[in-house]
Amino acid sequence: MAEAPIEDRTTEVMTVNIGPHHPATHGVLRLVVDLEGEVVRDLKPVIGYVHTGIEKSCEDKSYWKVIPFVERMDYVSYFFQMEAFCGAVERLVELEIPERARYLRVIFLELNRIHSHLVWLGTTALDLGAISMLWYCFRERDKILDLFEMAAGQRMHTRYFQVGGVVEDIPLGFEAKLRAFVEDMPRRVEQYQALLDRNEIFLQRTKGVGTVSRERLLELGVTGPLLRAAGEPWDLRKAFDYLAYPDFDFKIPVGTVGDGYDRYRVRMAEMVESTRIVEQALDGLPEGPHIADDRKYVLPPRSELPTSMEALIHHFKLVTEGFRVGPGEIYYSIESPRGELGCFVLADGSSKPARVHFRDPSFVNLQAFRDMAVGSYVADMIASLGMLDPILGGVDR
Amino acid sequence: MEVERQTLREKGLRARDMLRGDLEGEELERYVEERVVMTNFDKMLNWARSNSMFPLTFGLACCAIEAPISLVTARYDLARFGAEALRASPRQADMIILSGRVSIKMAPVVRRLYDQMLEPKWAISMGACSSSGGMFSNYAVVQGADKFMPIDLHIPGCPPRPEAVLYGFTKLQRKIQGNPDPGWRQRYRAAGTEEWARGGPASAPSAEALEAYEAARGLIHA
Amino acid sequence: MPDAPGLELIRGEIELDHPGAVRDTVFDRGGASLVVDPAQVLDVLRWLRDAPGQGYTFLSSLHAADYLPAQPRFGVHYELLNRNRVERIRVKAMLGEDPEIDSCVELFPTAEFQEREAFDMFGIVFKGHPDLTRILLPDDYVGWPQRRDFPVGGEPVLFTYNEGDRG
Numbered sequence: 172m173a174e175a176p177i178e179d180r181t182t183e184v185m186t187v188n189i190g191p192h193h194p195a196t197h198g199v200l201r202l203v204v205d206l207e208g209e210v211v212r213d214l215k216p217v218i219g220y221v222h223t224g225i226e227k228s229c230e231d232k233s234y235w236k237v238i239p240f241v242e243r244m245d246y247v248s249y250f251f252q253m254e255a256f257c258g259a260v261e262r263l264v265e266l267e268i269p270e271r272a273r274y275l276r277v278i279f280l281e282l283n284r285i286h287s288h289l290v291w292l293g294t295t296a297l298d299l300g301a302i303s304m305l306w307y308c309f310r311e312r313d314k315i316l317d318l319f320e321m322a323a324g325q326r327m328h329t330r331y332f333q334v335g336g337v338v339e340d341i342p343l344g345f346e347a348k349l350r351a352f353v354e355d356m357p358r359r360v361e362q363y364q365a366l367l368d369r370n371e372i373f374l375q376r377t378k379g380v381g382t383v384s385r386e387r388l389l390e391l392g393v394t395g396p397l398l399r400a401a402g403e404p405w406d407l408r409k410a411f412d413y414l415a416y417p418d419f420d421f422k423i424p425v426g427t428v429g430d431g432y433d434r435y436r437v438r439m440a441e442m443v444e445s446t447r448i449v450e451q452a453l454d455g456l457p458e459g460p461h462i463a464d465d466r467k468y469v470l471p472p473r474s475e476l477p478t479s480m481e482a483l484i485h486h487f488k489l490v491t492e493g494f495r496v497g498p499g500e501i502y503y504s505i506e507s508p509r510g511e512l513g514c515f516v517l518a519d520g521s522s523k524p525a526r527v528h529f530r531d532p533s534f535v536n537l538q539a540f541r542d543m544a545v546g547s548y549v550a551d552m553i554a555s556l557g558m559l560d561p562i563l564g565g566v567d568r
Numbered sequence: 569m570e571v572e573r574q575t576l577r578e579k580g581l582r583a584r585d586m587l588r589g590d591l592e593g594e595e596l597e598r599y600v601e602e603r604v605v606m607t608n609f610d611k612m613l614n615w616a617r618s619n620s621m622f623p624l625t626f627g628l629a630c631c632a633i634e635a636p637i638s639l640v641t642a643r644y645d646l647a648r649f650g651a652e653a654l655r656a657s658p659r660q661a662d663m664i665i666l667s668g669r670v671s672i673k674m675a676p677v678v679r680r681l682y683d684q685m686l687e688p689k690w691a692i693s694m695g696a697c698s699s700s701g702g703m704f705s706n707y708a709v710v711q712g713a714d715k716f717m718p719i720d721l722h723i724p725g726c727p728p729r730p731e732a733v734l735y736g737f738t739k740l741q742r743k744i745q746g747n748p749d750p751g752w753r754q755r756y757r758a759a760g761t762e763e764w765a766r767g768g769p770a771s772a773p774s775a776e777a778l779e780a781y782e783a784a785r786g787l788i789h790a
Numbered sequence: 791m792p793d794a795p796g797l798e799l800i801r802g803e804i805e806l807d808h809p810g811a812v813r814d815t816v817f818d819r820g821g822a823s824l825v826v827d828p829a830q831v832l833d834v835l836r837w838l839r840d841a842p843g844q845g846y847t848f849l850s851s852l853h854a855a856d857y858l859p860a861q862p863r864f865g866v867h868y869e870l871l872n873r874n875r876v877e878r879i880r881v882k883a884m885l886g887e888d889p890e891i892d893s894c895v896e897l898f899p900t901a902e903f904q905e906r907e908a909f910d911m912f913g914i915v916f917k918g919h920p921d922l923t924r925i926l927l928p929d930d931y932v933g934w935p936q937r938r939d940f941p942v943g944g945e946p947v948l949f950t951y952n953e954g955d956r957g
Contacts, residue, residue, distance in 0.1 A: 194625050
């Protein structure tokens with residue numbers, strides 16, 4: 172009797188669908204992975220599961236009303252989106268923001284950077300198995316959110332930045348609480364590092380995993396901690412002096428190899444540097460107005476409304492129709508925790524923007540994921556995805 | 569049955585007596601009565617279900633950072649309600665918290681997940697976006713998850729504070745126990761102000777809905 | 791950013807190699823833009839990237855905008871960055887109805903996802919793109935949402951007075 176031919180199962184390539192609902196993908200990311208055994212041969216990310224049409228909705232709203240919309244794109248680093256949009260509009264209308272507002276913006280941006288890195292660390296360590304990191308990181312995150320709530324009233328999506336400055340000055344007691352946080356934070360970072368830095372399992376899972384060369388990353392348009400971990404000291408805070416960053420003395424952590432472990436170290440060091448920036452900003456916080464006083468774009472203070480007719484008219488005009496921006500277009504980018512966050516605003520002379528587009532860092536960084544994961548095991552792919560730090564709200568917008 | 573207030577010490581002494589076998593007759597009967605709850609099986613089952621929910625790890629967008637991630641952390645501990653065992657597989661979960669905006673591409677996936685869950689199952693729609701489309705009234709967001717799946721509880725907010733989610737969770741627990749919260753109509757004594765949105769104004773409610781509202785009204789006036 | 795005279799110099803140099811490529815220069819609010827002929831956009835990009843002394847090697851962003859009612863209505867923007875001199879320059883190609891343009895994925899691999907997004911949102915076809923399919927919307931979606939004549943969508947909020955309209 173002839174024997175049935177035995178299939179060679181060791182070289183069969185299997186296509187596996189990971190996600191969009193998966194505990195290890197950070198958000199609703201779907202990966203269509205071609206696996207040969209445990210080795211990833213090809214990878215295709217399918218995105219769009221949180222596509223919210225924010226850019227289209229922005230065309231329908233006046234410039235102020237766009238701010239809460241764009242905040243909700245990359246939902247972990249919301250202050251950065253506000254800064255990108257407000258900064259772009261301020262450059263379009265050529266509005267100077269006062270010194271105090273610049274310092275306050277830097278304080279909140281750097282606090283948001285620490286917040287984003289904490290969320291990243293907690294969830295990525297959770298994916299890699301170091302489950303207790305989640306609780307420690309979110310303990311600090313709650314402290315930061317308390318600070319946000321103190322200043323702006325909301326924990327997340329605070330809508331604190333306004334075209335011209337910030338909406339309200341910081342309340343009494345904020346400085347003291349922030350100072351206590353700033354003193355405490357470096358010690359906490361040391362605690363996290365004590366848990367993970369020389370942890371054998373963490374090292375084995377991240378060392379040499381997901382390495383992409385610096386040139387390839389630049390070709391793919393990758394920026395942020397991923398690029399810096401590969402050895403390129405490129406940071407928009409130092410390159411384009413925007414806001415009050417030139418006044419502060421801070422370093423840019425740069426890695427050497429560009430693997431997962433370097434990315435982890437770069438982000439940890441960034442947290443410490445951000446704390447230093449916040450401390451310097453707090454020490455040097457100048458007195459003065461917290462928002463510009465050009466009444467064409469900024470609301471007059473409420474105390475003037477009962478007495479001054481012009482103030483009332485300005486207030487009415489700004490609140491009902493909004494200010495108009497003359498025709499023009501601008502592209503303004505800042506350094507968000509994930510890389511270069513760019514905002515393109517096309518103004519057509521009316522009170523609503525004609526096009527708002529965000530160059531989101533996670534969207535562009537995701538193109539590097541294929542290079543990171545192909546040729547490695549599935550577990551390494553998950554580790555690379557964690558170190559890539561995509562936020563799907565920004566990817567899909 | 570009257571229950572006397574006893575100090576901790578007295579209770580301890582009585583427990584010691586029982587263990588030694590010193591309680592007898594009427595005293596022993598009273599001891600047992602005070603510690604046994606008589607109920608029917610359904611109520612006990614619902615009580616057990618509500619206090620040991622297995623939520624599905626399902627985060628869509630911003631609300632996902634507040635819950636499930638922030639809820640299970642130490643400050644807003646979900647474990648005190650027995651729901652800290654987040655399951656990744658829908659077959660093992662009995663509650664889904666829709667945290668975040670549901671886009672048109674994701675809606676069939678969510679429905680499939682909900683269908684894969686086993687009965688009894690509950691769905692919480694957390695935040696404005698999944699309850700009603702939120703601020704995104706556009707082509708890409710489903711205007712409320714109600715459009716494709718039954719939701720038991722809506723939690724407003726953008727994003728709702730974790731305390732708000734916990735409050736909603738306790739309301740869901742009461743609903744599961746068969747004791748639904750009549751809500752603001754109780755607080756403001758506004759019984760009889762219900763409007764029926766089905767079929768236009770002044771249309772009659774269905775028989776089941778009428779019964780449910782009568783029952784709730786009974787709770788208000790009780 | 792290259793200042794206004796610098797921008798004119800760049801235009802002059804491109805004219806030597808690729809005559810007729812640059813149609814216009816715009817220097818507005820500190821930003822420099824070159825409006826180019828869509829058929830020669832790859833030449834201009836390659837020149838800006840490779841010409842000695844230019845070095846705009848990093849494509850920050852590739853996006854599109856709809857300038858309706860102005861014609862030609864579609865603009866494809868290439869935001870280039872010179873990391874050594876820290877300067878940005880924008881290259882714009884204006885397209886009319888049924889927009890088609892060459893894909894720059896070989897020059898700048900970062901454009902892969904971004905061109906797919908421009909296709910998905912506006913319907914701009916990038917010739918030569920390895921995989922031009924919808925990226926953000928479902929694959930069977932009909933319409934190009936980001937165009938100005940596409941409605942925003944959504945539903946009107948339901949109140950008692952308009953409840954009868956919904957039925």
